[in-house]
Amino acid sequence: xxxxxxxxxxxxxxxxxxxxxxxxxxxxxxxxxxxxxxxxxxxxxxxxxxxxxxxxxxxxxxxxxxxxxxxxxxxxxxxxxxxxxxxxxxxxxxxxxxxxxxxxxxxxxxxxxxxxxxxxxxxxxxxxxxxxxxxxxxxxxxxxxxxxxxxxxxxxxxxxxxxxxxxxxxxxxxxxxxxxxxxxxxxxxxxxxxxxxxxxxxxxxxxxxxxxxxxxxxxxxxxxxxxxxxxxxxxxxxxxxxxxxxxxxxxxxxxxxxxxxxxxxxxxxxxxxxxxxxxxxxxxxxxxxxxxxxxxxxxxxxxxxxxxxxxxxxxxxxxxxxxxxxxxxxxxxxxxxxxxx
Numbered sequence: 001x002x003x004x005x006x007x008x009x010x011x012x013x014x015x016x017x018x019x020x021x022x023x024x025x026x027x028x029x030x031x032x033x034x035x036x037x038x039x040x041x042x043x044x045x046x047x048x049x050x051x052x053x054x055x056x057x058x059x060x061x062x063x064x065x066x067x068x069x070x071x072x073x074x075x076x077x078x079x080x081x082x083x084x085x086x087x088x089x090x091x092x093x094x095x096x097x098x099x100x101x102x103x104x105x106x107x108x109x110x111x112x113x114x115x116x117x118x119x120x121x122x123x124x125x126x127x128x129x130x131x132x133x134x135x136x137x138x139x140x141x142x143x144x145x146x147x148x149x150x151x152x153x154x155x156x157x158x159x160x161x162x163x164x165x166x167x168x169x170x171x172x173x174x175x176x177x178x179x180x181x182x183x184x185x186x187x188x189x190x191x192x193x194x195x196x197x198x199x200x201x202x203x204x205x206x207x208x209x210x211x212x213x214x215x216x217x218x219x220x221x222x223x224x225x226x227x228x229x230x231x232x233x234x235x236x237x238x239x240x241x242x243x244x245x246x247x248x249x250x251x252x253x254x255x256x257x258x259x260x261x262x263x264x265x266x267x268x269x270x271x272x273x274x275x276x277x278x279x280x281x282x283x284x285x286x287x288x289x290x291x292x293x294x295x296x297x298x299x300x301x302x303x304x305x306x307x308x309x310x311x312x313x314x315x316x317x318x319x320x321x322x323x324x325x326x327x328x329x330x331x332x333x334x335x336x337x338x339x340x341x
Contacts, residue, residue: 018045020291023178023234025223031234032224042179042220043213049180049292050208056147056297063140076206077264078141079254083187084132089259092128093189096156097282099126100337104316104330110166111159111197111272115330116338117312118154118284132187132284141263143297146183146288151303153312157186157285158338161197162278170230172274174202174251175237177266179216180292181206185263187284188256189338195276198253199262202243206268211246238269282338 014030018041025032033041061069072078084092101116123130132138133154143149161169177184192198205212216236224232231237243250253273254262263286264270290300302311319328 019293021178021180021289024232025220025227025234026232032232034221037217037220037223040217043217046179046216047208047213052293052295053147053181055295057144059297060140060144060147060149064137064144068137068141069144072141072145072263072265075201075203076268077201077203077262078145079256080137080261081257082259083138083261084259086259088128092126092132093258095126095128096189096284097337097339100335101156102313103333103336105333106329106331107163107166108171109169110163111161111169111171112163114158114160114333114336114338115285116156116336117316118156118309119313120309123309129284138261141261142183142185142286142288145181145185145263145265146290147181147297148288148290148294148300149298149303150288150290150300151308152183152185152286152288155285155287155312156189156338157283159197159272159279159281160341161275161281169272171272173230173237174200174240174269174271175230175235176205176269177235178289179234179236179267181265181267182292183263183286183288184266185261185286187261187286188258189282189284190280191257192255192281194253194255194273196273196279197275197281198255198273199264200251200253200271200273201264202248202251202269204268205243205246205248205270206265209247215242215246243269280339 014028017028018030022028022031030036031042037043068078068080083089099122101122103114103116105112105114118129118133123133142152146152186199219227219231219236228237240251248269251269251271256262302308316330316332319326319330320332
């Protein structure tokens with residue numbers, strides 16, 4: 001009875017969420033409704049989001065080269081080795097790896113993810129970093145893939161794998177982050193070998209094909225009870241043996257050298273590759289996700305220079321205050337360098 005009352009009271013909020021990036025089949029009874037999804041709710045939200053993203057990308061296409069655009073449109077990601085002059089890169093890497101900054105860590109399975117916010121102070125102290133984030137090619141790729149002329153969130157990210165006596169990392173399972181196009185990027189500060197947890201992507205899986213539509217509808221009808229926990233939360237997992245049925249190739253592990261930039265649409269299927277041994281992977285990590293249904297490419301007040309570099313710290317503090325209600329998986333571990341054990 002209490003649950004029914006709560007659902008009735010929250011009904012307007014659940015309805016409004018349909019016009020946002022809300023994705024959880026478990027938390028929103030409309031998104032998780034088998035009747036509505038049989039009528040095509042999930043499929044139609046996904047289709048509209050992809051149509052809107054394609055429209056925004058056409059208006060942002062002038063920001064990047066034809067070569068980068070063709071590679072992204074075909075694969076769902078762009079990989080650029082040797083982005084910086086070697087001497088410039090070594091100077092930048094040394095500055096970042098030697099700097100101790102406030103850090104947060106999250107444990108998932110046998111892997112610890114450490115993030116250090118790239119804030120105004122870091123950008124002021126390391127001019128080479130500020131110059132990198134303003135490079136026309138860099139900014140063009142971030143905005144085109146995100147489909148918005150917005151400023152991403154930036155971190156120095158460290159992946160520490162193979163914590164002893166722990167279950168597998170859930171990020172090693174192939175998945176799509178959400179139902180709509182979105183952007184993540186990695187500028188690698190360390191080499192990543194094939195057996196050291198490389199970023200892995202299924203080329204072409206960012207495209208909404210007929211087969212993908214049918215798969216999405218079937219999964220929406222199974223959710224939330226008939227799928228795994230993370231799929232029920234809207235981050236759909238896919239088995240590698242399903243890829244051929246979707247007309248997709250095998251996943252590609254991007255073993256890369258340091259000084260390589262990878263920018264991807266993470267609505268495509270991707271994962272963190274398995275690591276054969278304890279490893280430390282360090283990168284500049286970018287994340288961009290806005291409401292998928294806006295028709296415009298800009299108008300993002302959070303991208304203003306007075307706000308953009310403060311967003312991460314503000315988000316961490318807000319989540320700390322609300323941890324009793326929404327949880328806080330990112331633990332404050334004090335000042336650390338990216339490569340600290």
